[in-house]
Amino acid sequence: MQGRIAELVARKRAGKAFSAEEIGEVVSGVTDESLTDAEVTDWLRAVFDCGMDGAETTALTHAMLHSGTVLQWPDEWAHLVVDKHSTGGVGDKVSLPLAPALAACGLKVPMISGRGLGHTGGTLDKLESLPGYRVTLSMDGIQDILENVGCLIAGQTDDIAPADRRMYALRDVTGTVASNPLITGSIVCKKAAENPSALVLDVKVGRAAFMRTEGEARQLAESMVTAGNGLGITTSAILSEMDSPIGYAIGNSLEVLESIETLRGAGPGDLEELVCVLGGILLTASNSAEDAEEGAFMILDALHDGSAFTKFQQMCIAQGADATLFESEPALLTGLGLLDASLNSTEVCVSEAGHVSRIDALELAQVALELGAGRKELGDVIDHGVGIVLEAHIGSELEAGEAWVTIYHRNSLAKELQQRVEGALTLSPEPVEPGSRIIDVLG
Numbered sequence: 130m131q132g133r134i135a136e137l138v139a140r141k142r143a144g145k146a147f148s149a150e151e152i153g154e155v156v157s158g159v160t161d162e163s164l165t166d167a168e169v170t171d172w173l174r175a176v177f178d179c180g181m182d183g184a185e186t187t188a189l190t191h192a193m194l195h196s197g198t199v200l201q202w203p204d205e206w207a208h209l210v211v212d213k214h215s216t217g218g219v220g221d222k223v224s225l226p227l228a229p230a231l232a233a234c235g236l237k238v239p240m241i242s243g244r245g246l247g248h249t250g251g252t253l254d255k256l257e258s259l260p261g262y263r264v265t266l267s268m269d270g271i272q273d274i275l276e277n278v279g280c281l282i283a284g285q286t287d288d289i290a291p292a293d294r295r296m297y298a299l300r301d302v303t304g305t306v307a308s309n310p311l312i313t314g315s316i317v318c319k320k321a322a323e324n325p326s327a328l329v330l331d332v333k334v335g336r337a338a339f340m341r342t343e344g345e346a347r348q349l350a351e352s353m354v355t356a357g358n359g360l361g362i363t364t365s366a367i368l369s370e371m372d373s374p375i376g377y378a379i380g381n382s383l384e385v386l387e388s389i390e391t392l393r394g395a396g397p398g399d400l401e402e403l404v405c406v407l408g409g410i411l412l413t414a415s416n417s418a419e420d421a422e423e424g425a426f427m428i429l430d431a432l433h434d435g436s437a438f439t440k441f442q443q444m445c446i447a448q449g450a451d452a453t454l455f456e457s458e459p460a461l462l463t464g465l466g467l468l469d470a471s472l473n474s475t476e477v478c479v480s481e482a483g484h485v486s487r488i489d490a491l492e493l494a495q496v497a498l499e500l501g502a503g504r505k506e507l508g509d510v511i512d513h514g515v516g517i518v519l520e521a522h523i524g525s526e527l528e529a530g531e532a533w534v535t536i537y538h539r540n541s542l543a544k545e546l547q548q549r550v551e552g553a554l555t556l557s558p559e560p561v562e563p564g565s566r567i568i569d570v571l572g
Contacts (some may be wrong), residue, residue, distance in 0.1 A: 134168040141175040149188035150519045156192035160292045166299060173296065175303045181310035186352055187359035189310060192316035194360065197293035200239065200271070200324045208326050210237045210275075211411040214316055215331040216349070217251075217340050219490035220374035223331065224252045224282060225388035226396070226432065227404045229440035232279030233431040234412055234424075239275050239323045240282045241289065249494060250381045250511050253284055256445075258382040258513040260464050263449035278443045289322045313352040317360070327363040327414035329407050330354070333371035334568060337490035343368060343568060347475070354572040363414040367406065373488040373523055375566070376400040380502045380516015380537065382465035389461070392441050394433035397522070399566050403476035405429050406567055421570075466514040467537075475542045476520075476532040483556030485525045492553040493517055493534075496546050500538050515539065517550070524563035527556065 137151060147155075155172055157505050159165035164172075181189065196433060202210055211231065217223055226459040228238040242252040242264075253264045266274070274281045293315050320328055332340060332350040340346035349368035357364025358530045376389040376397040390396050391404065409424030418424035431437040442455050454464040497503065501512035514537060521533045533554055 132410070134164065134172055138175040139446040141179050144179070146182055147185050149184075149191070152185065153186045153192045155291045156189070156196055157168065157358060159194040159295050162295075169296065170299050170303050170305075172536040173303065173311065176310055177305040177308045180308075183352070183355045183359075186310040186313050187356045189314040190317045190321065190356040191312050191360060191568060193290055193292045193296070194321045196318075197290050197322065198286070198288040199322050200268075202237070202275070202324060203274075206237055207324070209227075209235065209415055209417070210239065210323065210325045211327045211329075211415055212238060212240055212320055212323055212325045213331065213407050213411065214247070214320055216264055216316075216333050216346075216382055218333040218335075218375060219249065219337045219494040220376050220379050220384065221333075222252075222255060222376065222378070222384040222388045223400065223403050223407065225255065225385065226391045226400070226437065226441070227408055228280040228282055229392065229444060230404060230428045230431045230437035231408055231411060232440040232444075233436035234408070234427050236279070236411065237275050238280040239271060239325075240280065241285050241319060241323055242282055243285065244504075244566060249379060249384075249408060249497050249516075250513075254511050254513075255381045255384050255388075256282060256448075258385045258465050259445055259450045259454060261449040261451050265418070266448070272446045272515055274444070276439065278447050280440060280444050281448065282444070283448070285319060287313050290318045290347075309349050309352045312349060313356050317353055317356045317364075319358050319363060321357070325362055326364075328357050329409050329414075330357075330364070330366040330408045331403070331407060332366055332368050334368050335371035335490075337372035337374075337494060347569075347571070350571050358572070365410050365414065365570065367410075367570050368568040369403065370564075370566045370568060373405065374490045374493060374519065377522065378516065379493055379497050379518075380500075381511060381513040382467055383516040383518055383537065385465060386461070386467065392432060392438035393435075396432070399522075399563075401429070401432065403566060406570075410570070420461045448538045469514055470512045471539060473538055473540070473542070475536045475538065475547065477534045477547060477550050478530050478532050479495065479527050479556065480529060481556065482529045483527060483558055484537070484561045485521050485523055485527065485554065486557035487555035488519070488523065489553040489555075492549055496549050496553075499543075499546055500536070512539065522563065524561045526560070
């Protein structure tokens with residue numbers, strides 16, 4: 130392809146669209162390494178600078194998907210395979226209760242997830258708080274767990290979308306990450322490799338989200354919905370608020386514990402809302418519910434009747450977690466490391482009375498990162514036990530001297546971190562009505 134990339138880049142910069150064949154040619158060169166890093170970077174920069182239309186983005190996603198393995202399922206339940214993707218946020222533990230709740234409703238959820246780089250761990254990091262939990266599964270293991278349990282949450286295998294790994298690594302070091310076509314291709318190709326019949330995307334909006342404005346989030350959501358549908362997957366998206374943390378817990382073990390509370394029907398209202406709305410959309414898309422409202426109530430029932438928690442336990446045990454973890458509350462807390470004698474706690478109290486009007490999720494997440502709950506660099510070791518638990522949320526009324534947050538940390542807590550937490554709360558003298566996190570539903 131010597132000289133070919135220069136020709137394609139020149140055409141793109143002249144305002145011309147790539148054909149599907151040309152995009153496939155580039156992705157093949159990325160995968161088999163016949164293109165140099167410099168050539169791939171030139172092409173990525175042209176896309177970053179000039180964009181792609183919907184047809185180009187779908188063609189890119191298709192080519193990246195078929196650069197590797199696409200999972201195959203038995204005909205008798207292939208139509209029940211679904212998944213969800215979130216663009217990430219603070220306290221975003223939705224996948225942990227959602228996958229087993231969907232399985233309890235009869236769907237199959239092969240959730241291929243990731244690790245976190247940033248303020249808190251990703252879904253895999255959270256689940257690794259459970260001793261023995263294996264995020265690496267063989268293809269036979271994936272098939273077996275999905276057949277017998279109905280859900281799994283595991284890491285990406287090397288043969289899924291190899292083109293994406295190389296492209297993302299180059300985007301990361303060349304400042305070309307923030308491109309909707311490239312983001313769409315990267316996200317949707319990996320989800321499409323699971324071969325789902327339906328996919329729902331949770332695109333976060335706000336100060337603690339990748340997309341800060343509703344307009345930016347809507348553009349990305351529409352791009353991903355178009356690409357997913359273009360691949361034959363029934364694809365929808367929601368826009369959801371990400372200014373305040375989801376639920377009360379920030380941190381790996383703490384978020385697993387809150388997820389389990391949700392699976393027992395005792396979780397925070399905003400987390401339960403997200404799980405029910407996303408689950409309702411997928412149940413409808415797979416023809417397992419008449420509409421999204423009926424589907425949401427099916428998910429709610431699964432959370433409250435114990436069937437979702439049963440699926441969660443089965444999934445964790447099938448992926449190597451110690452079954453005795455779920456025999457008692459002390460066993461669970463001990464396994465999660467939350468009874469560790471070296472784990473200290475500090476309450477932060479308000480100096481005056483008022484109603485909680487704002488909680489700066491990003492600031493709390495950055496404090497959690499400093500505590501060790503996330504990674505500053507690839508290879509950093511996460512401390513699963515540390516984190517932050519809110520004692521109040523938007524709309525809560527607090528008296529002077531009342532604790533609004535508890536910080537879990539090792540050793541002594543740095544005064545600067547405590548002050549940052551104190552500054553993350555805004556009180557109003559007037560009552561505050563908490564709203565729904567759901568901004569809009571697309572598709």
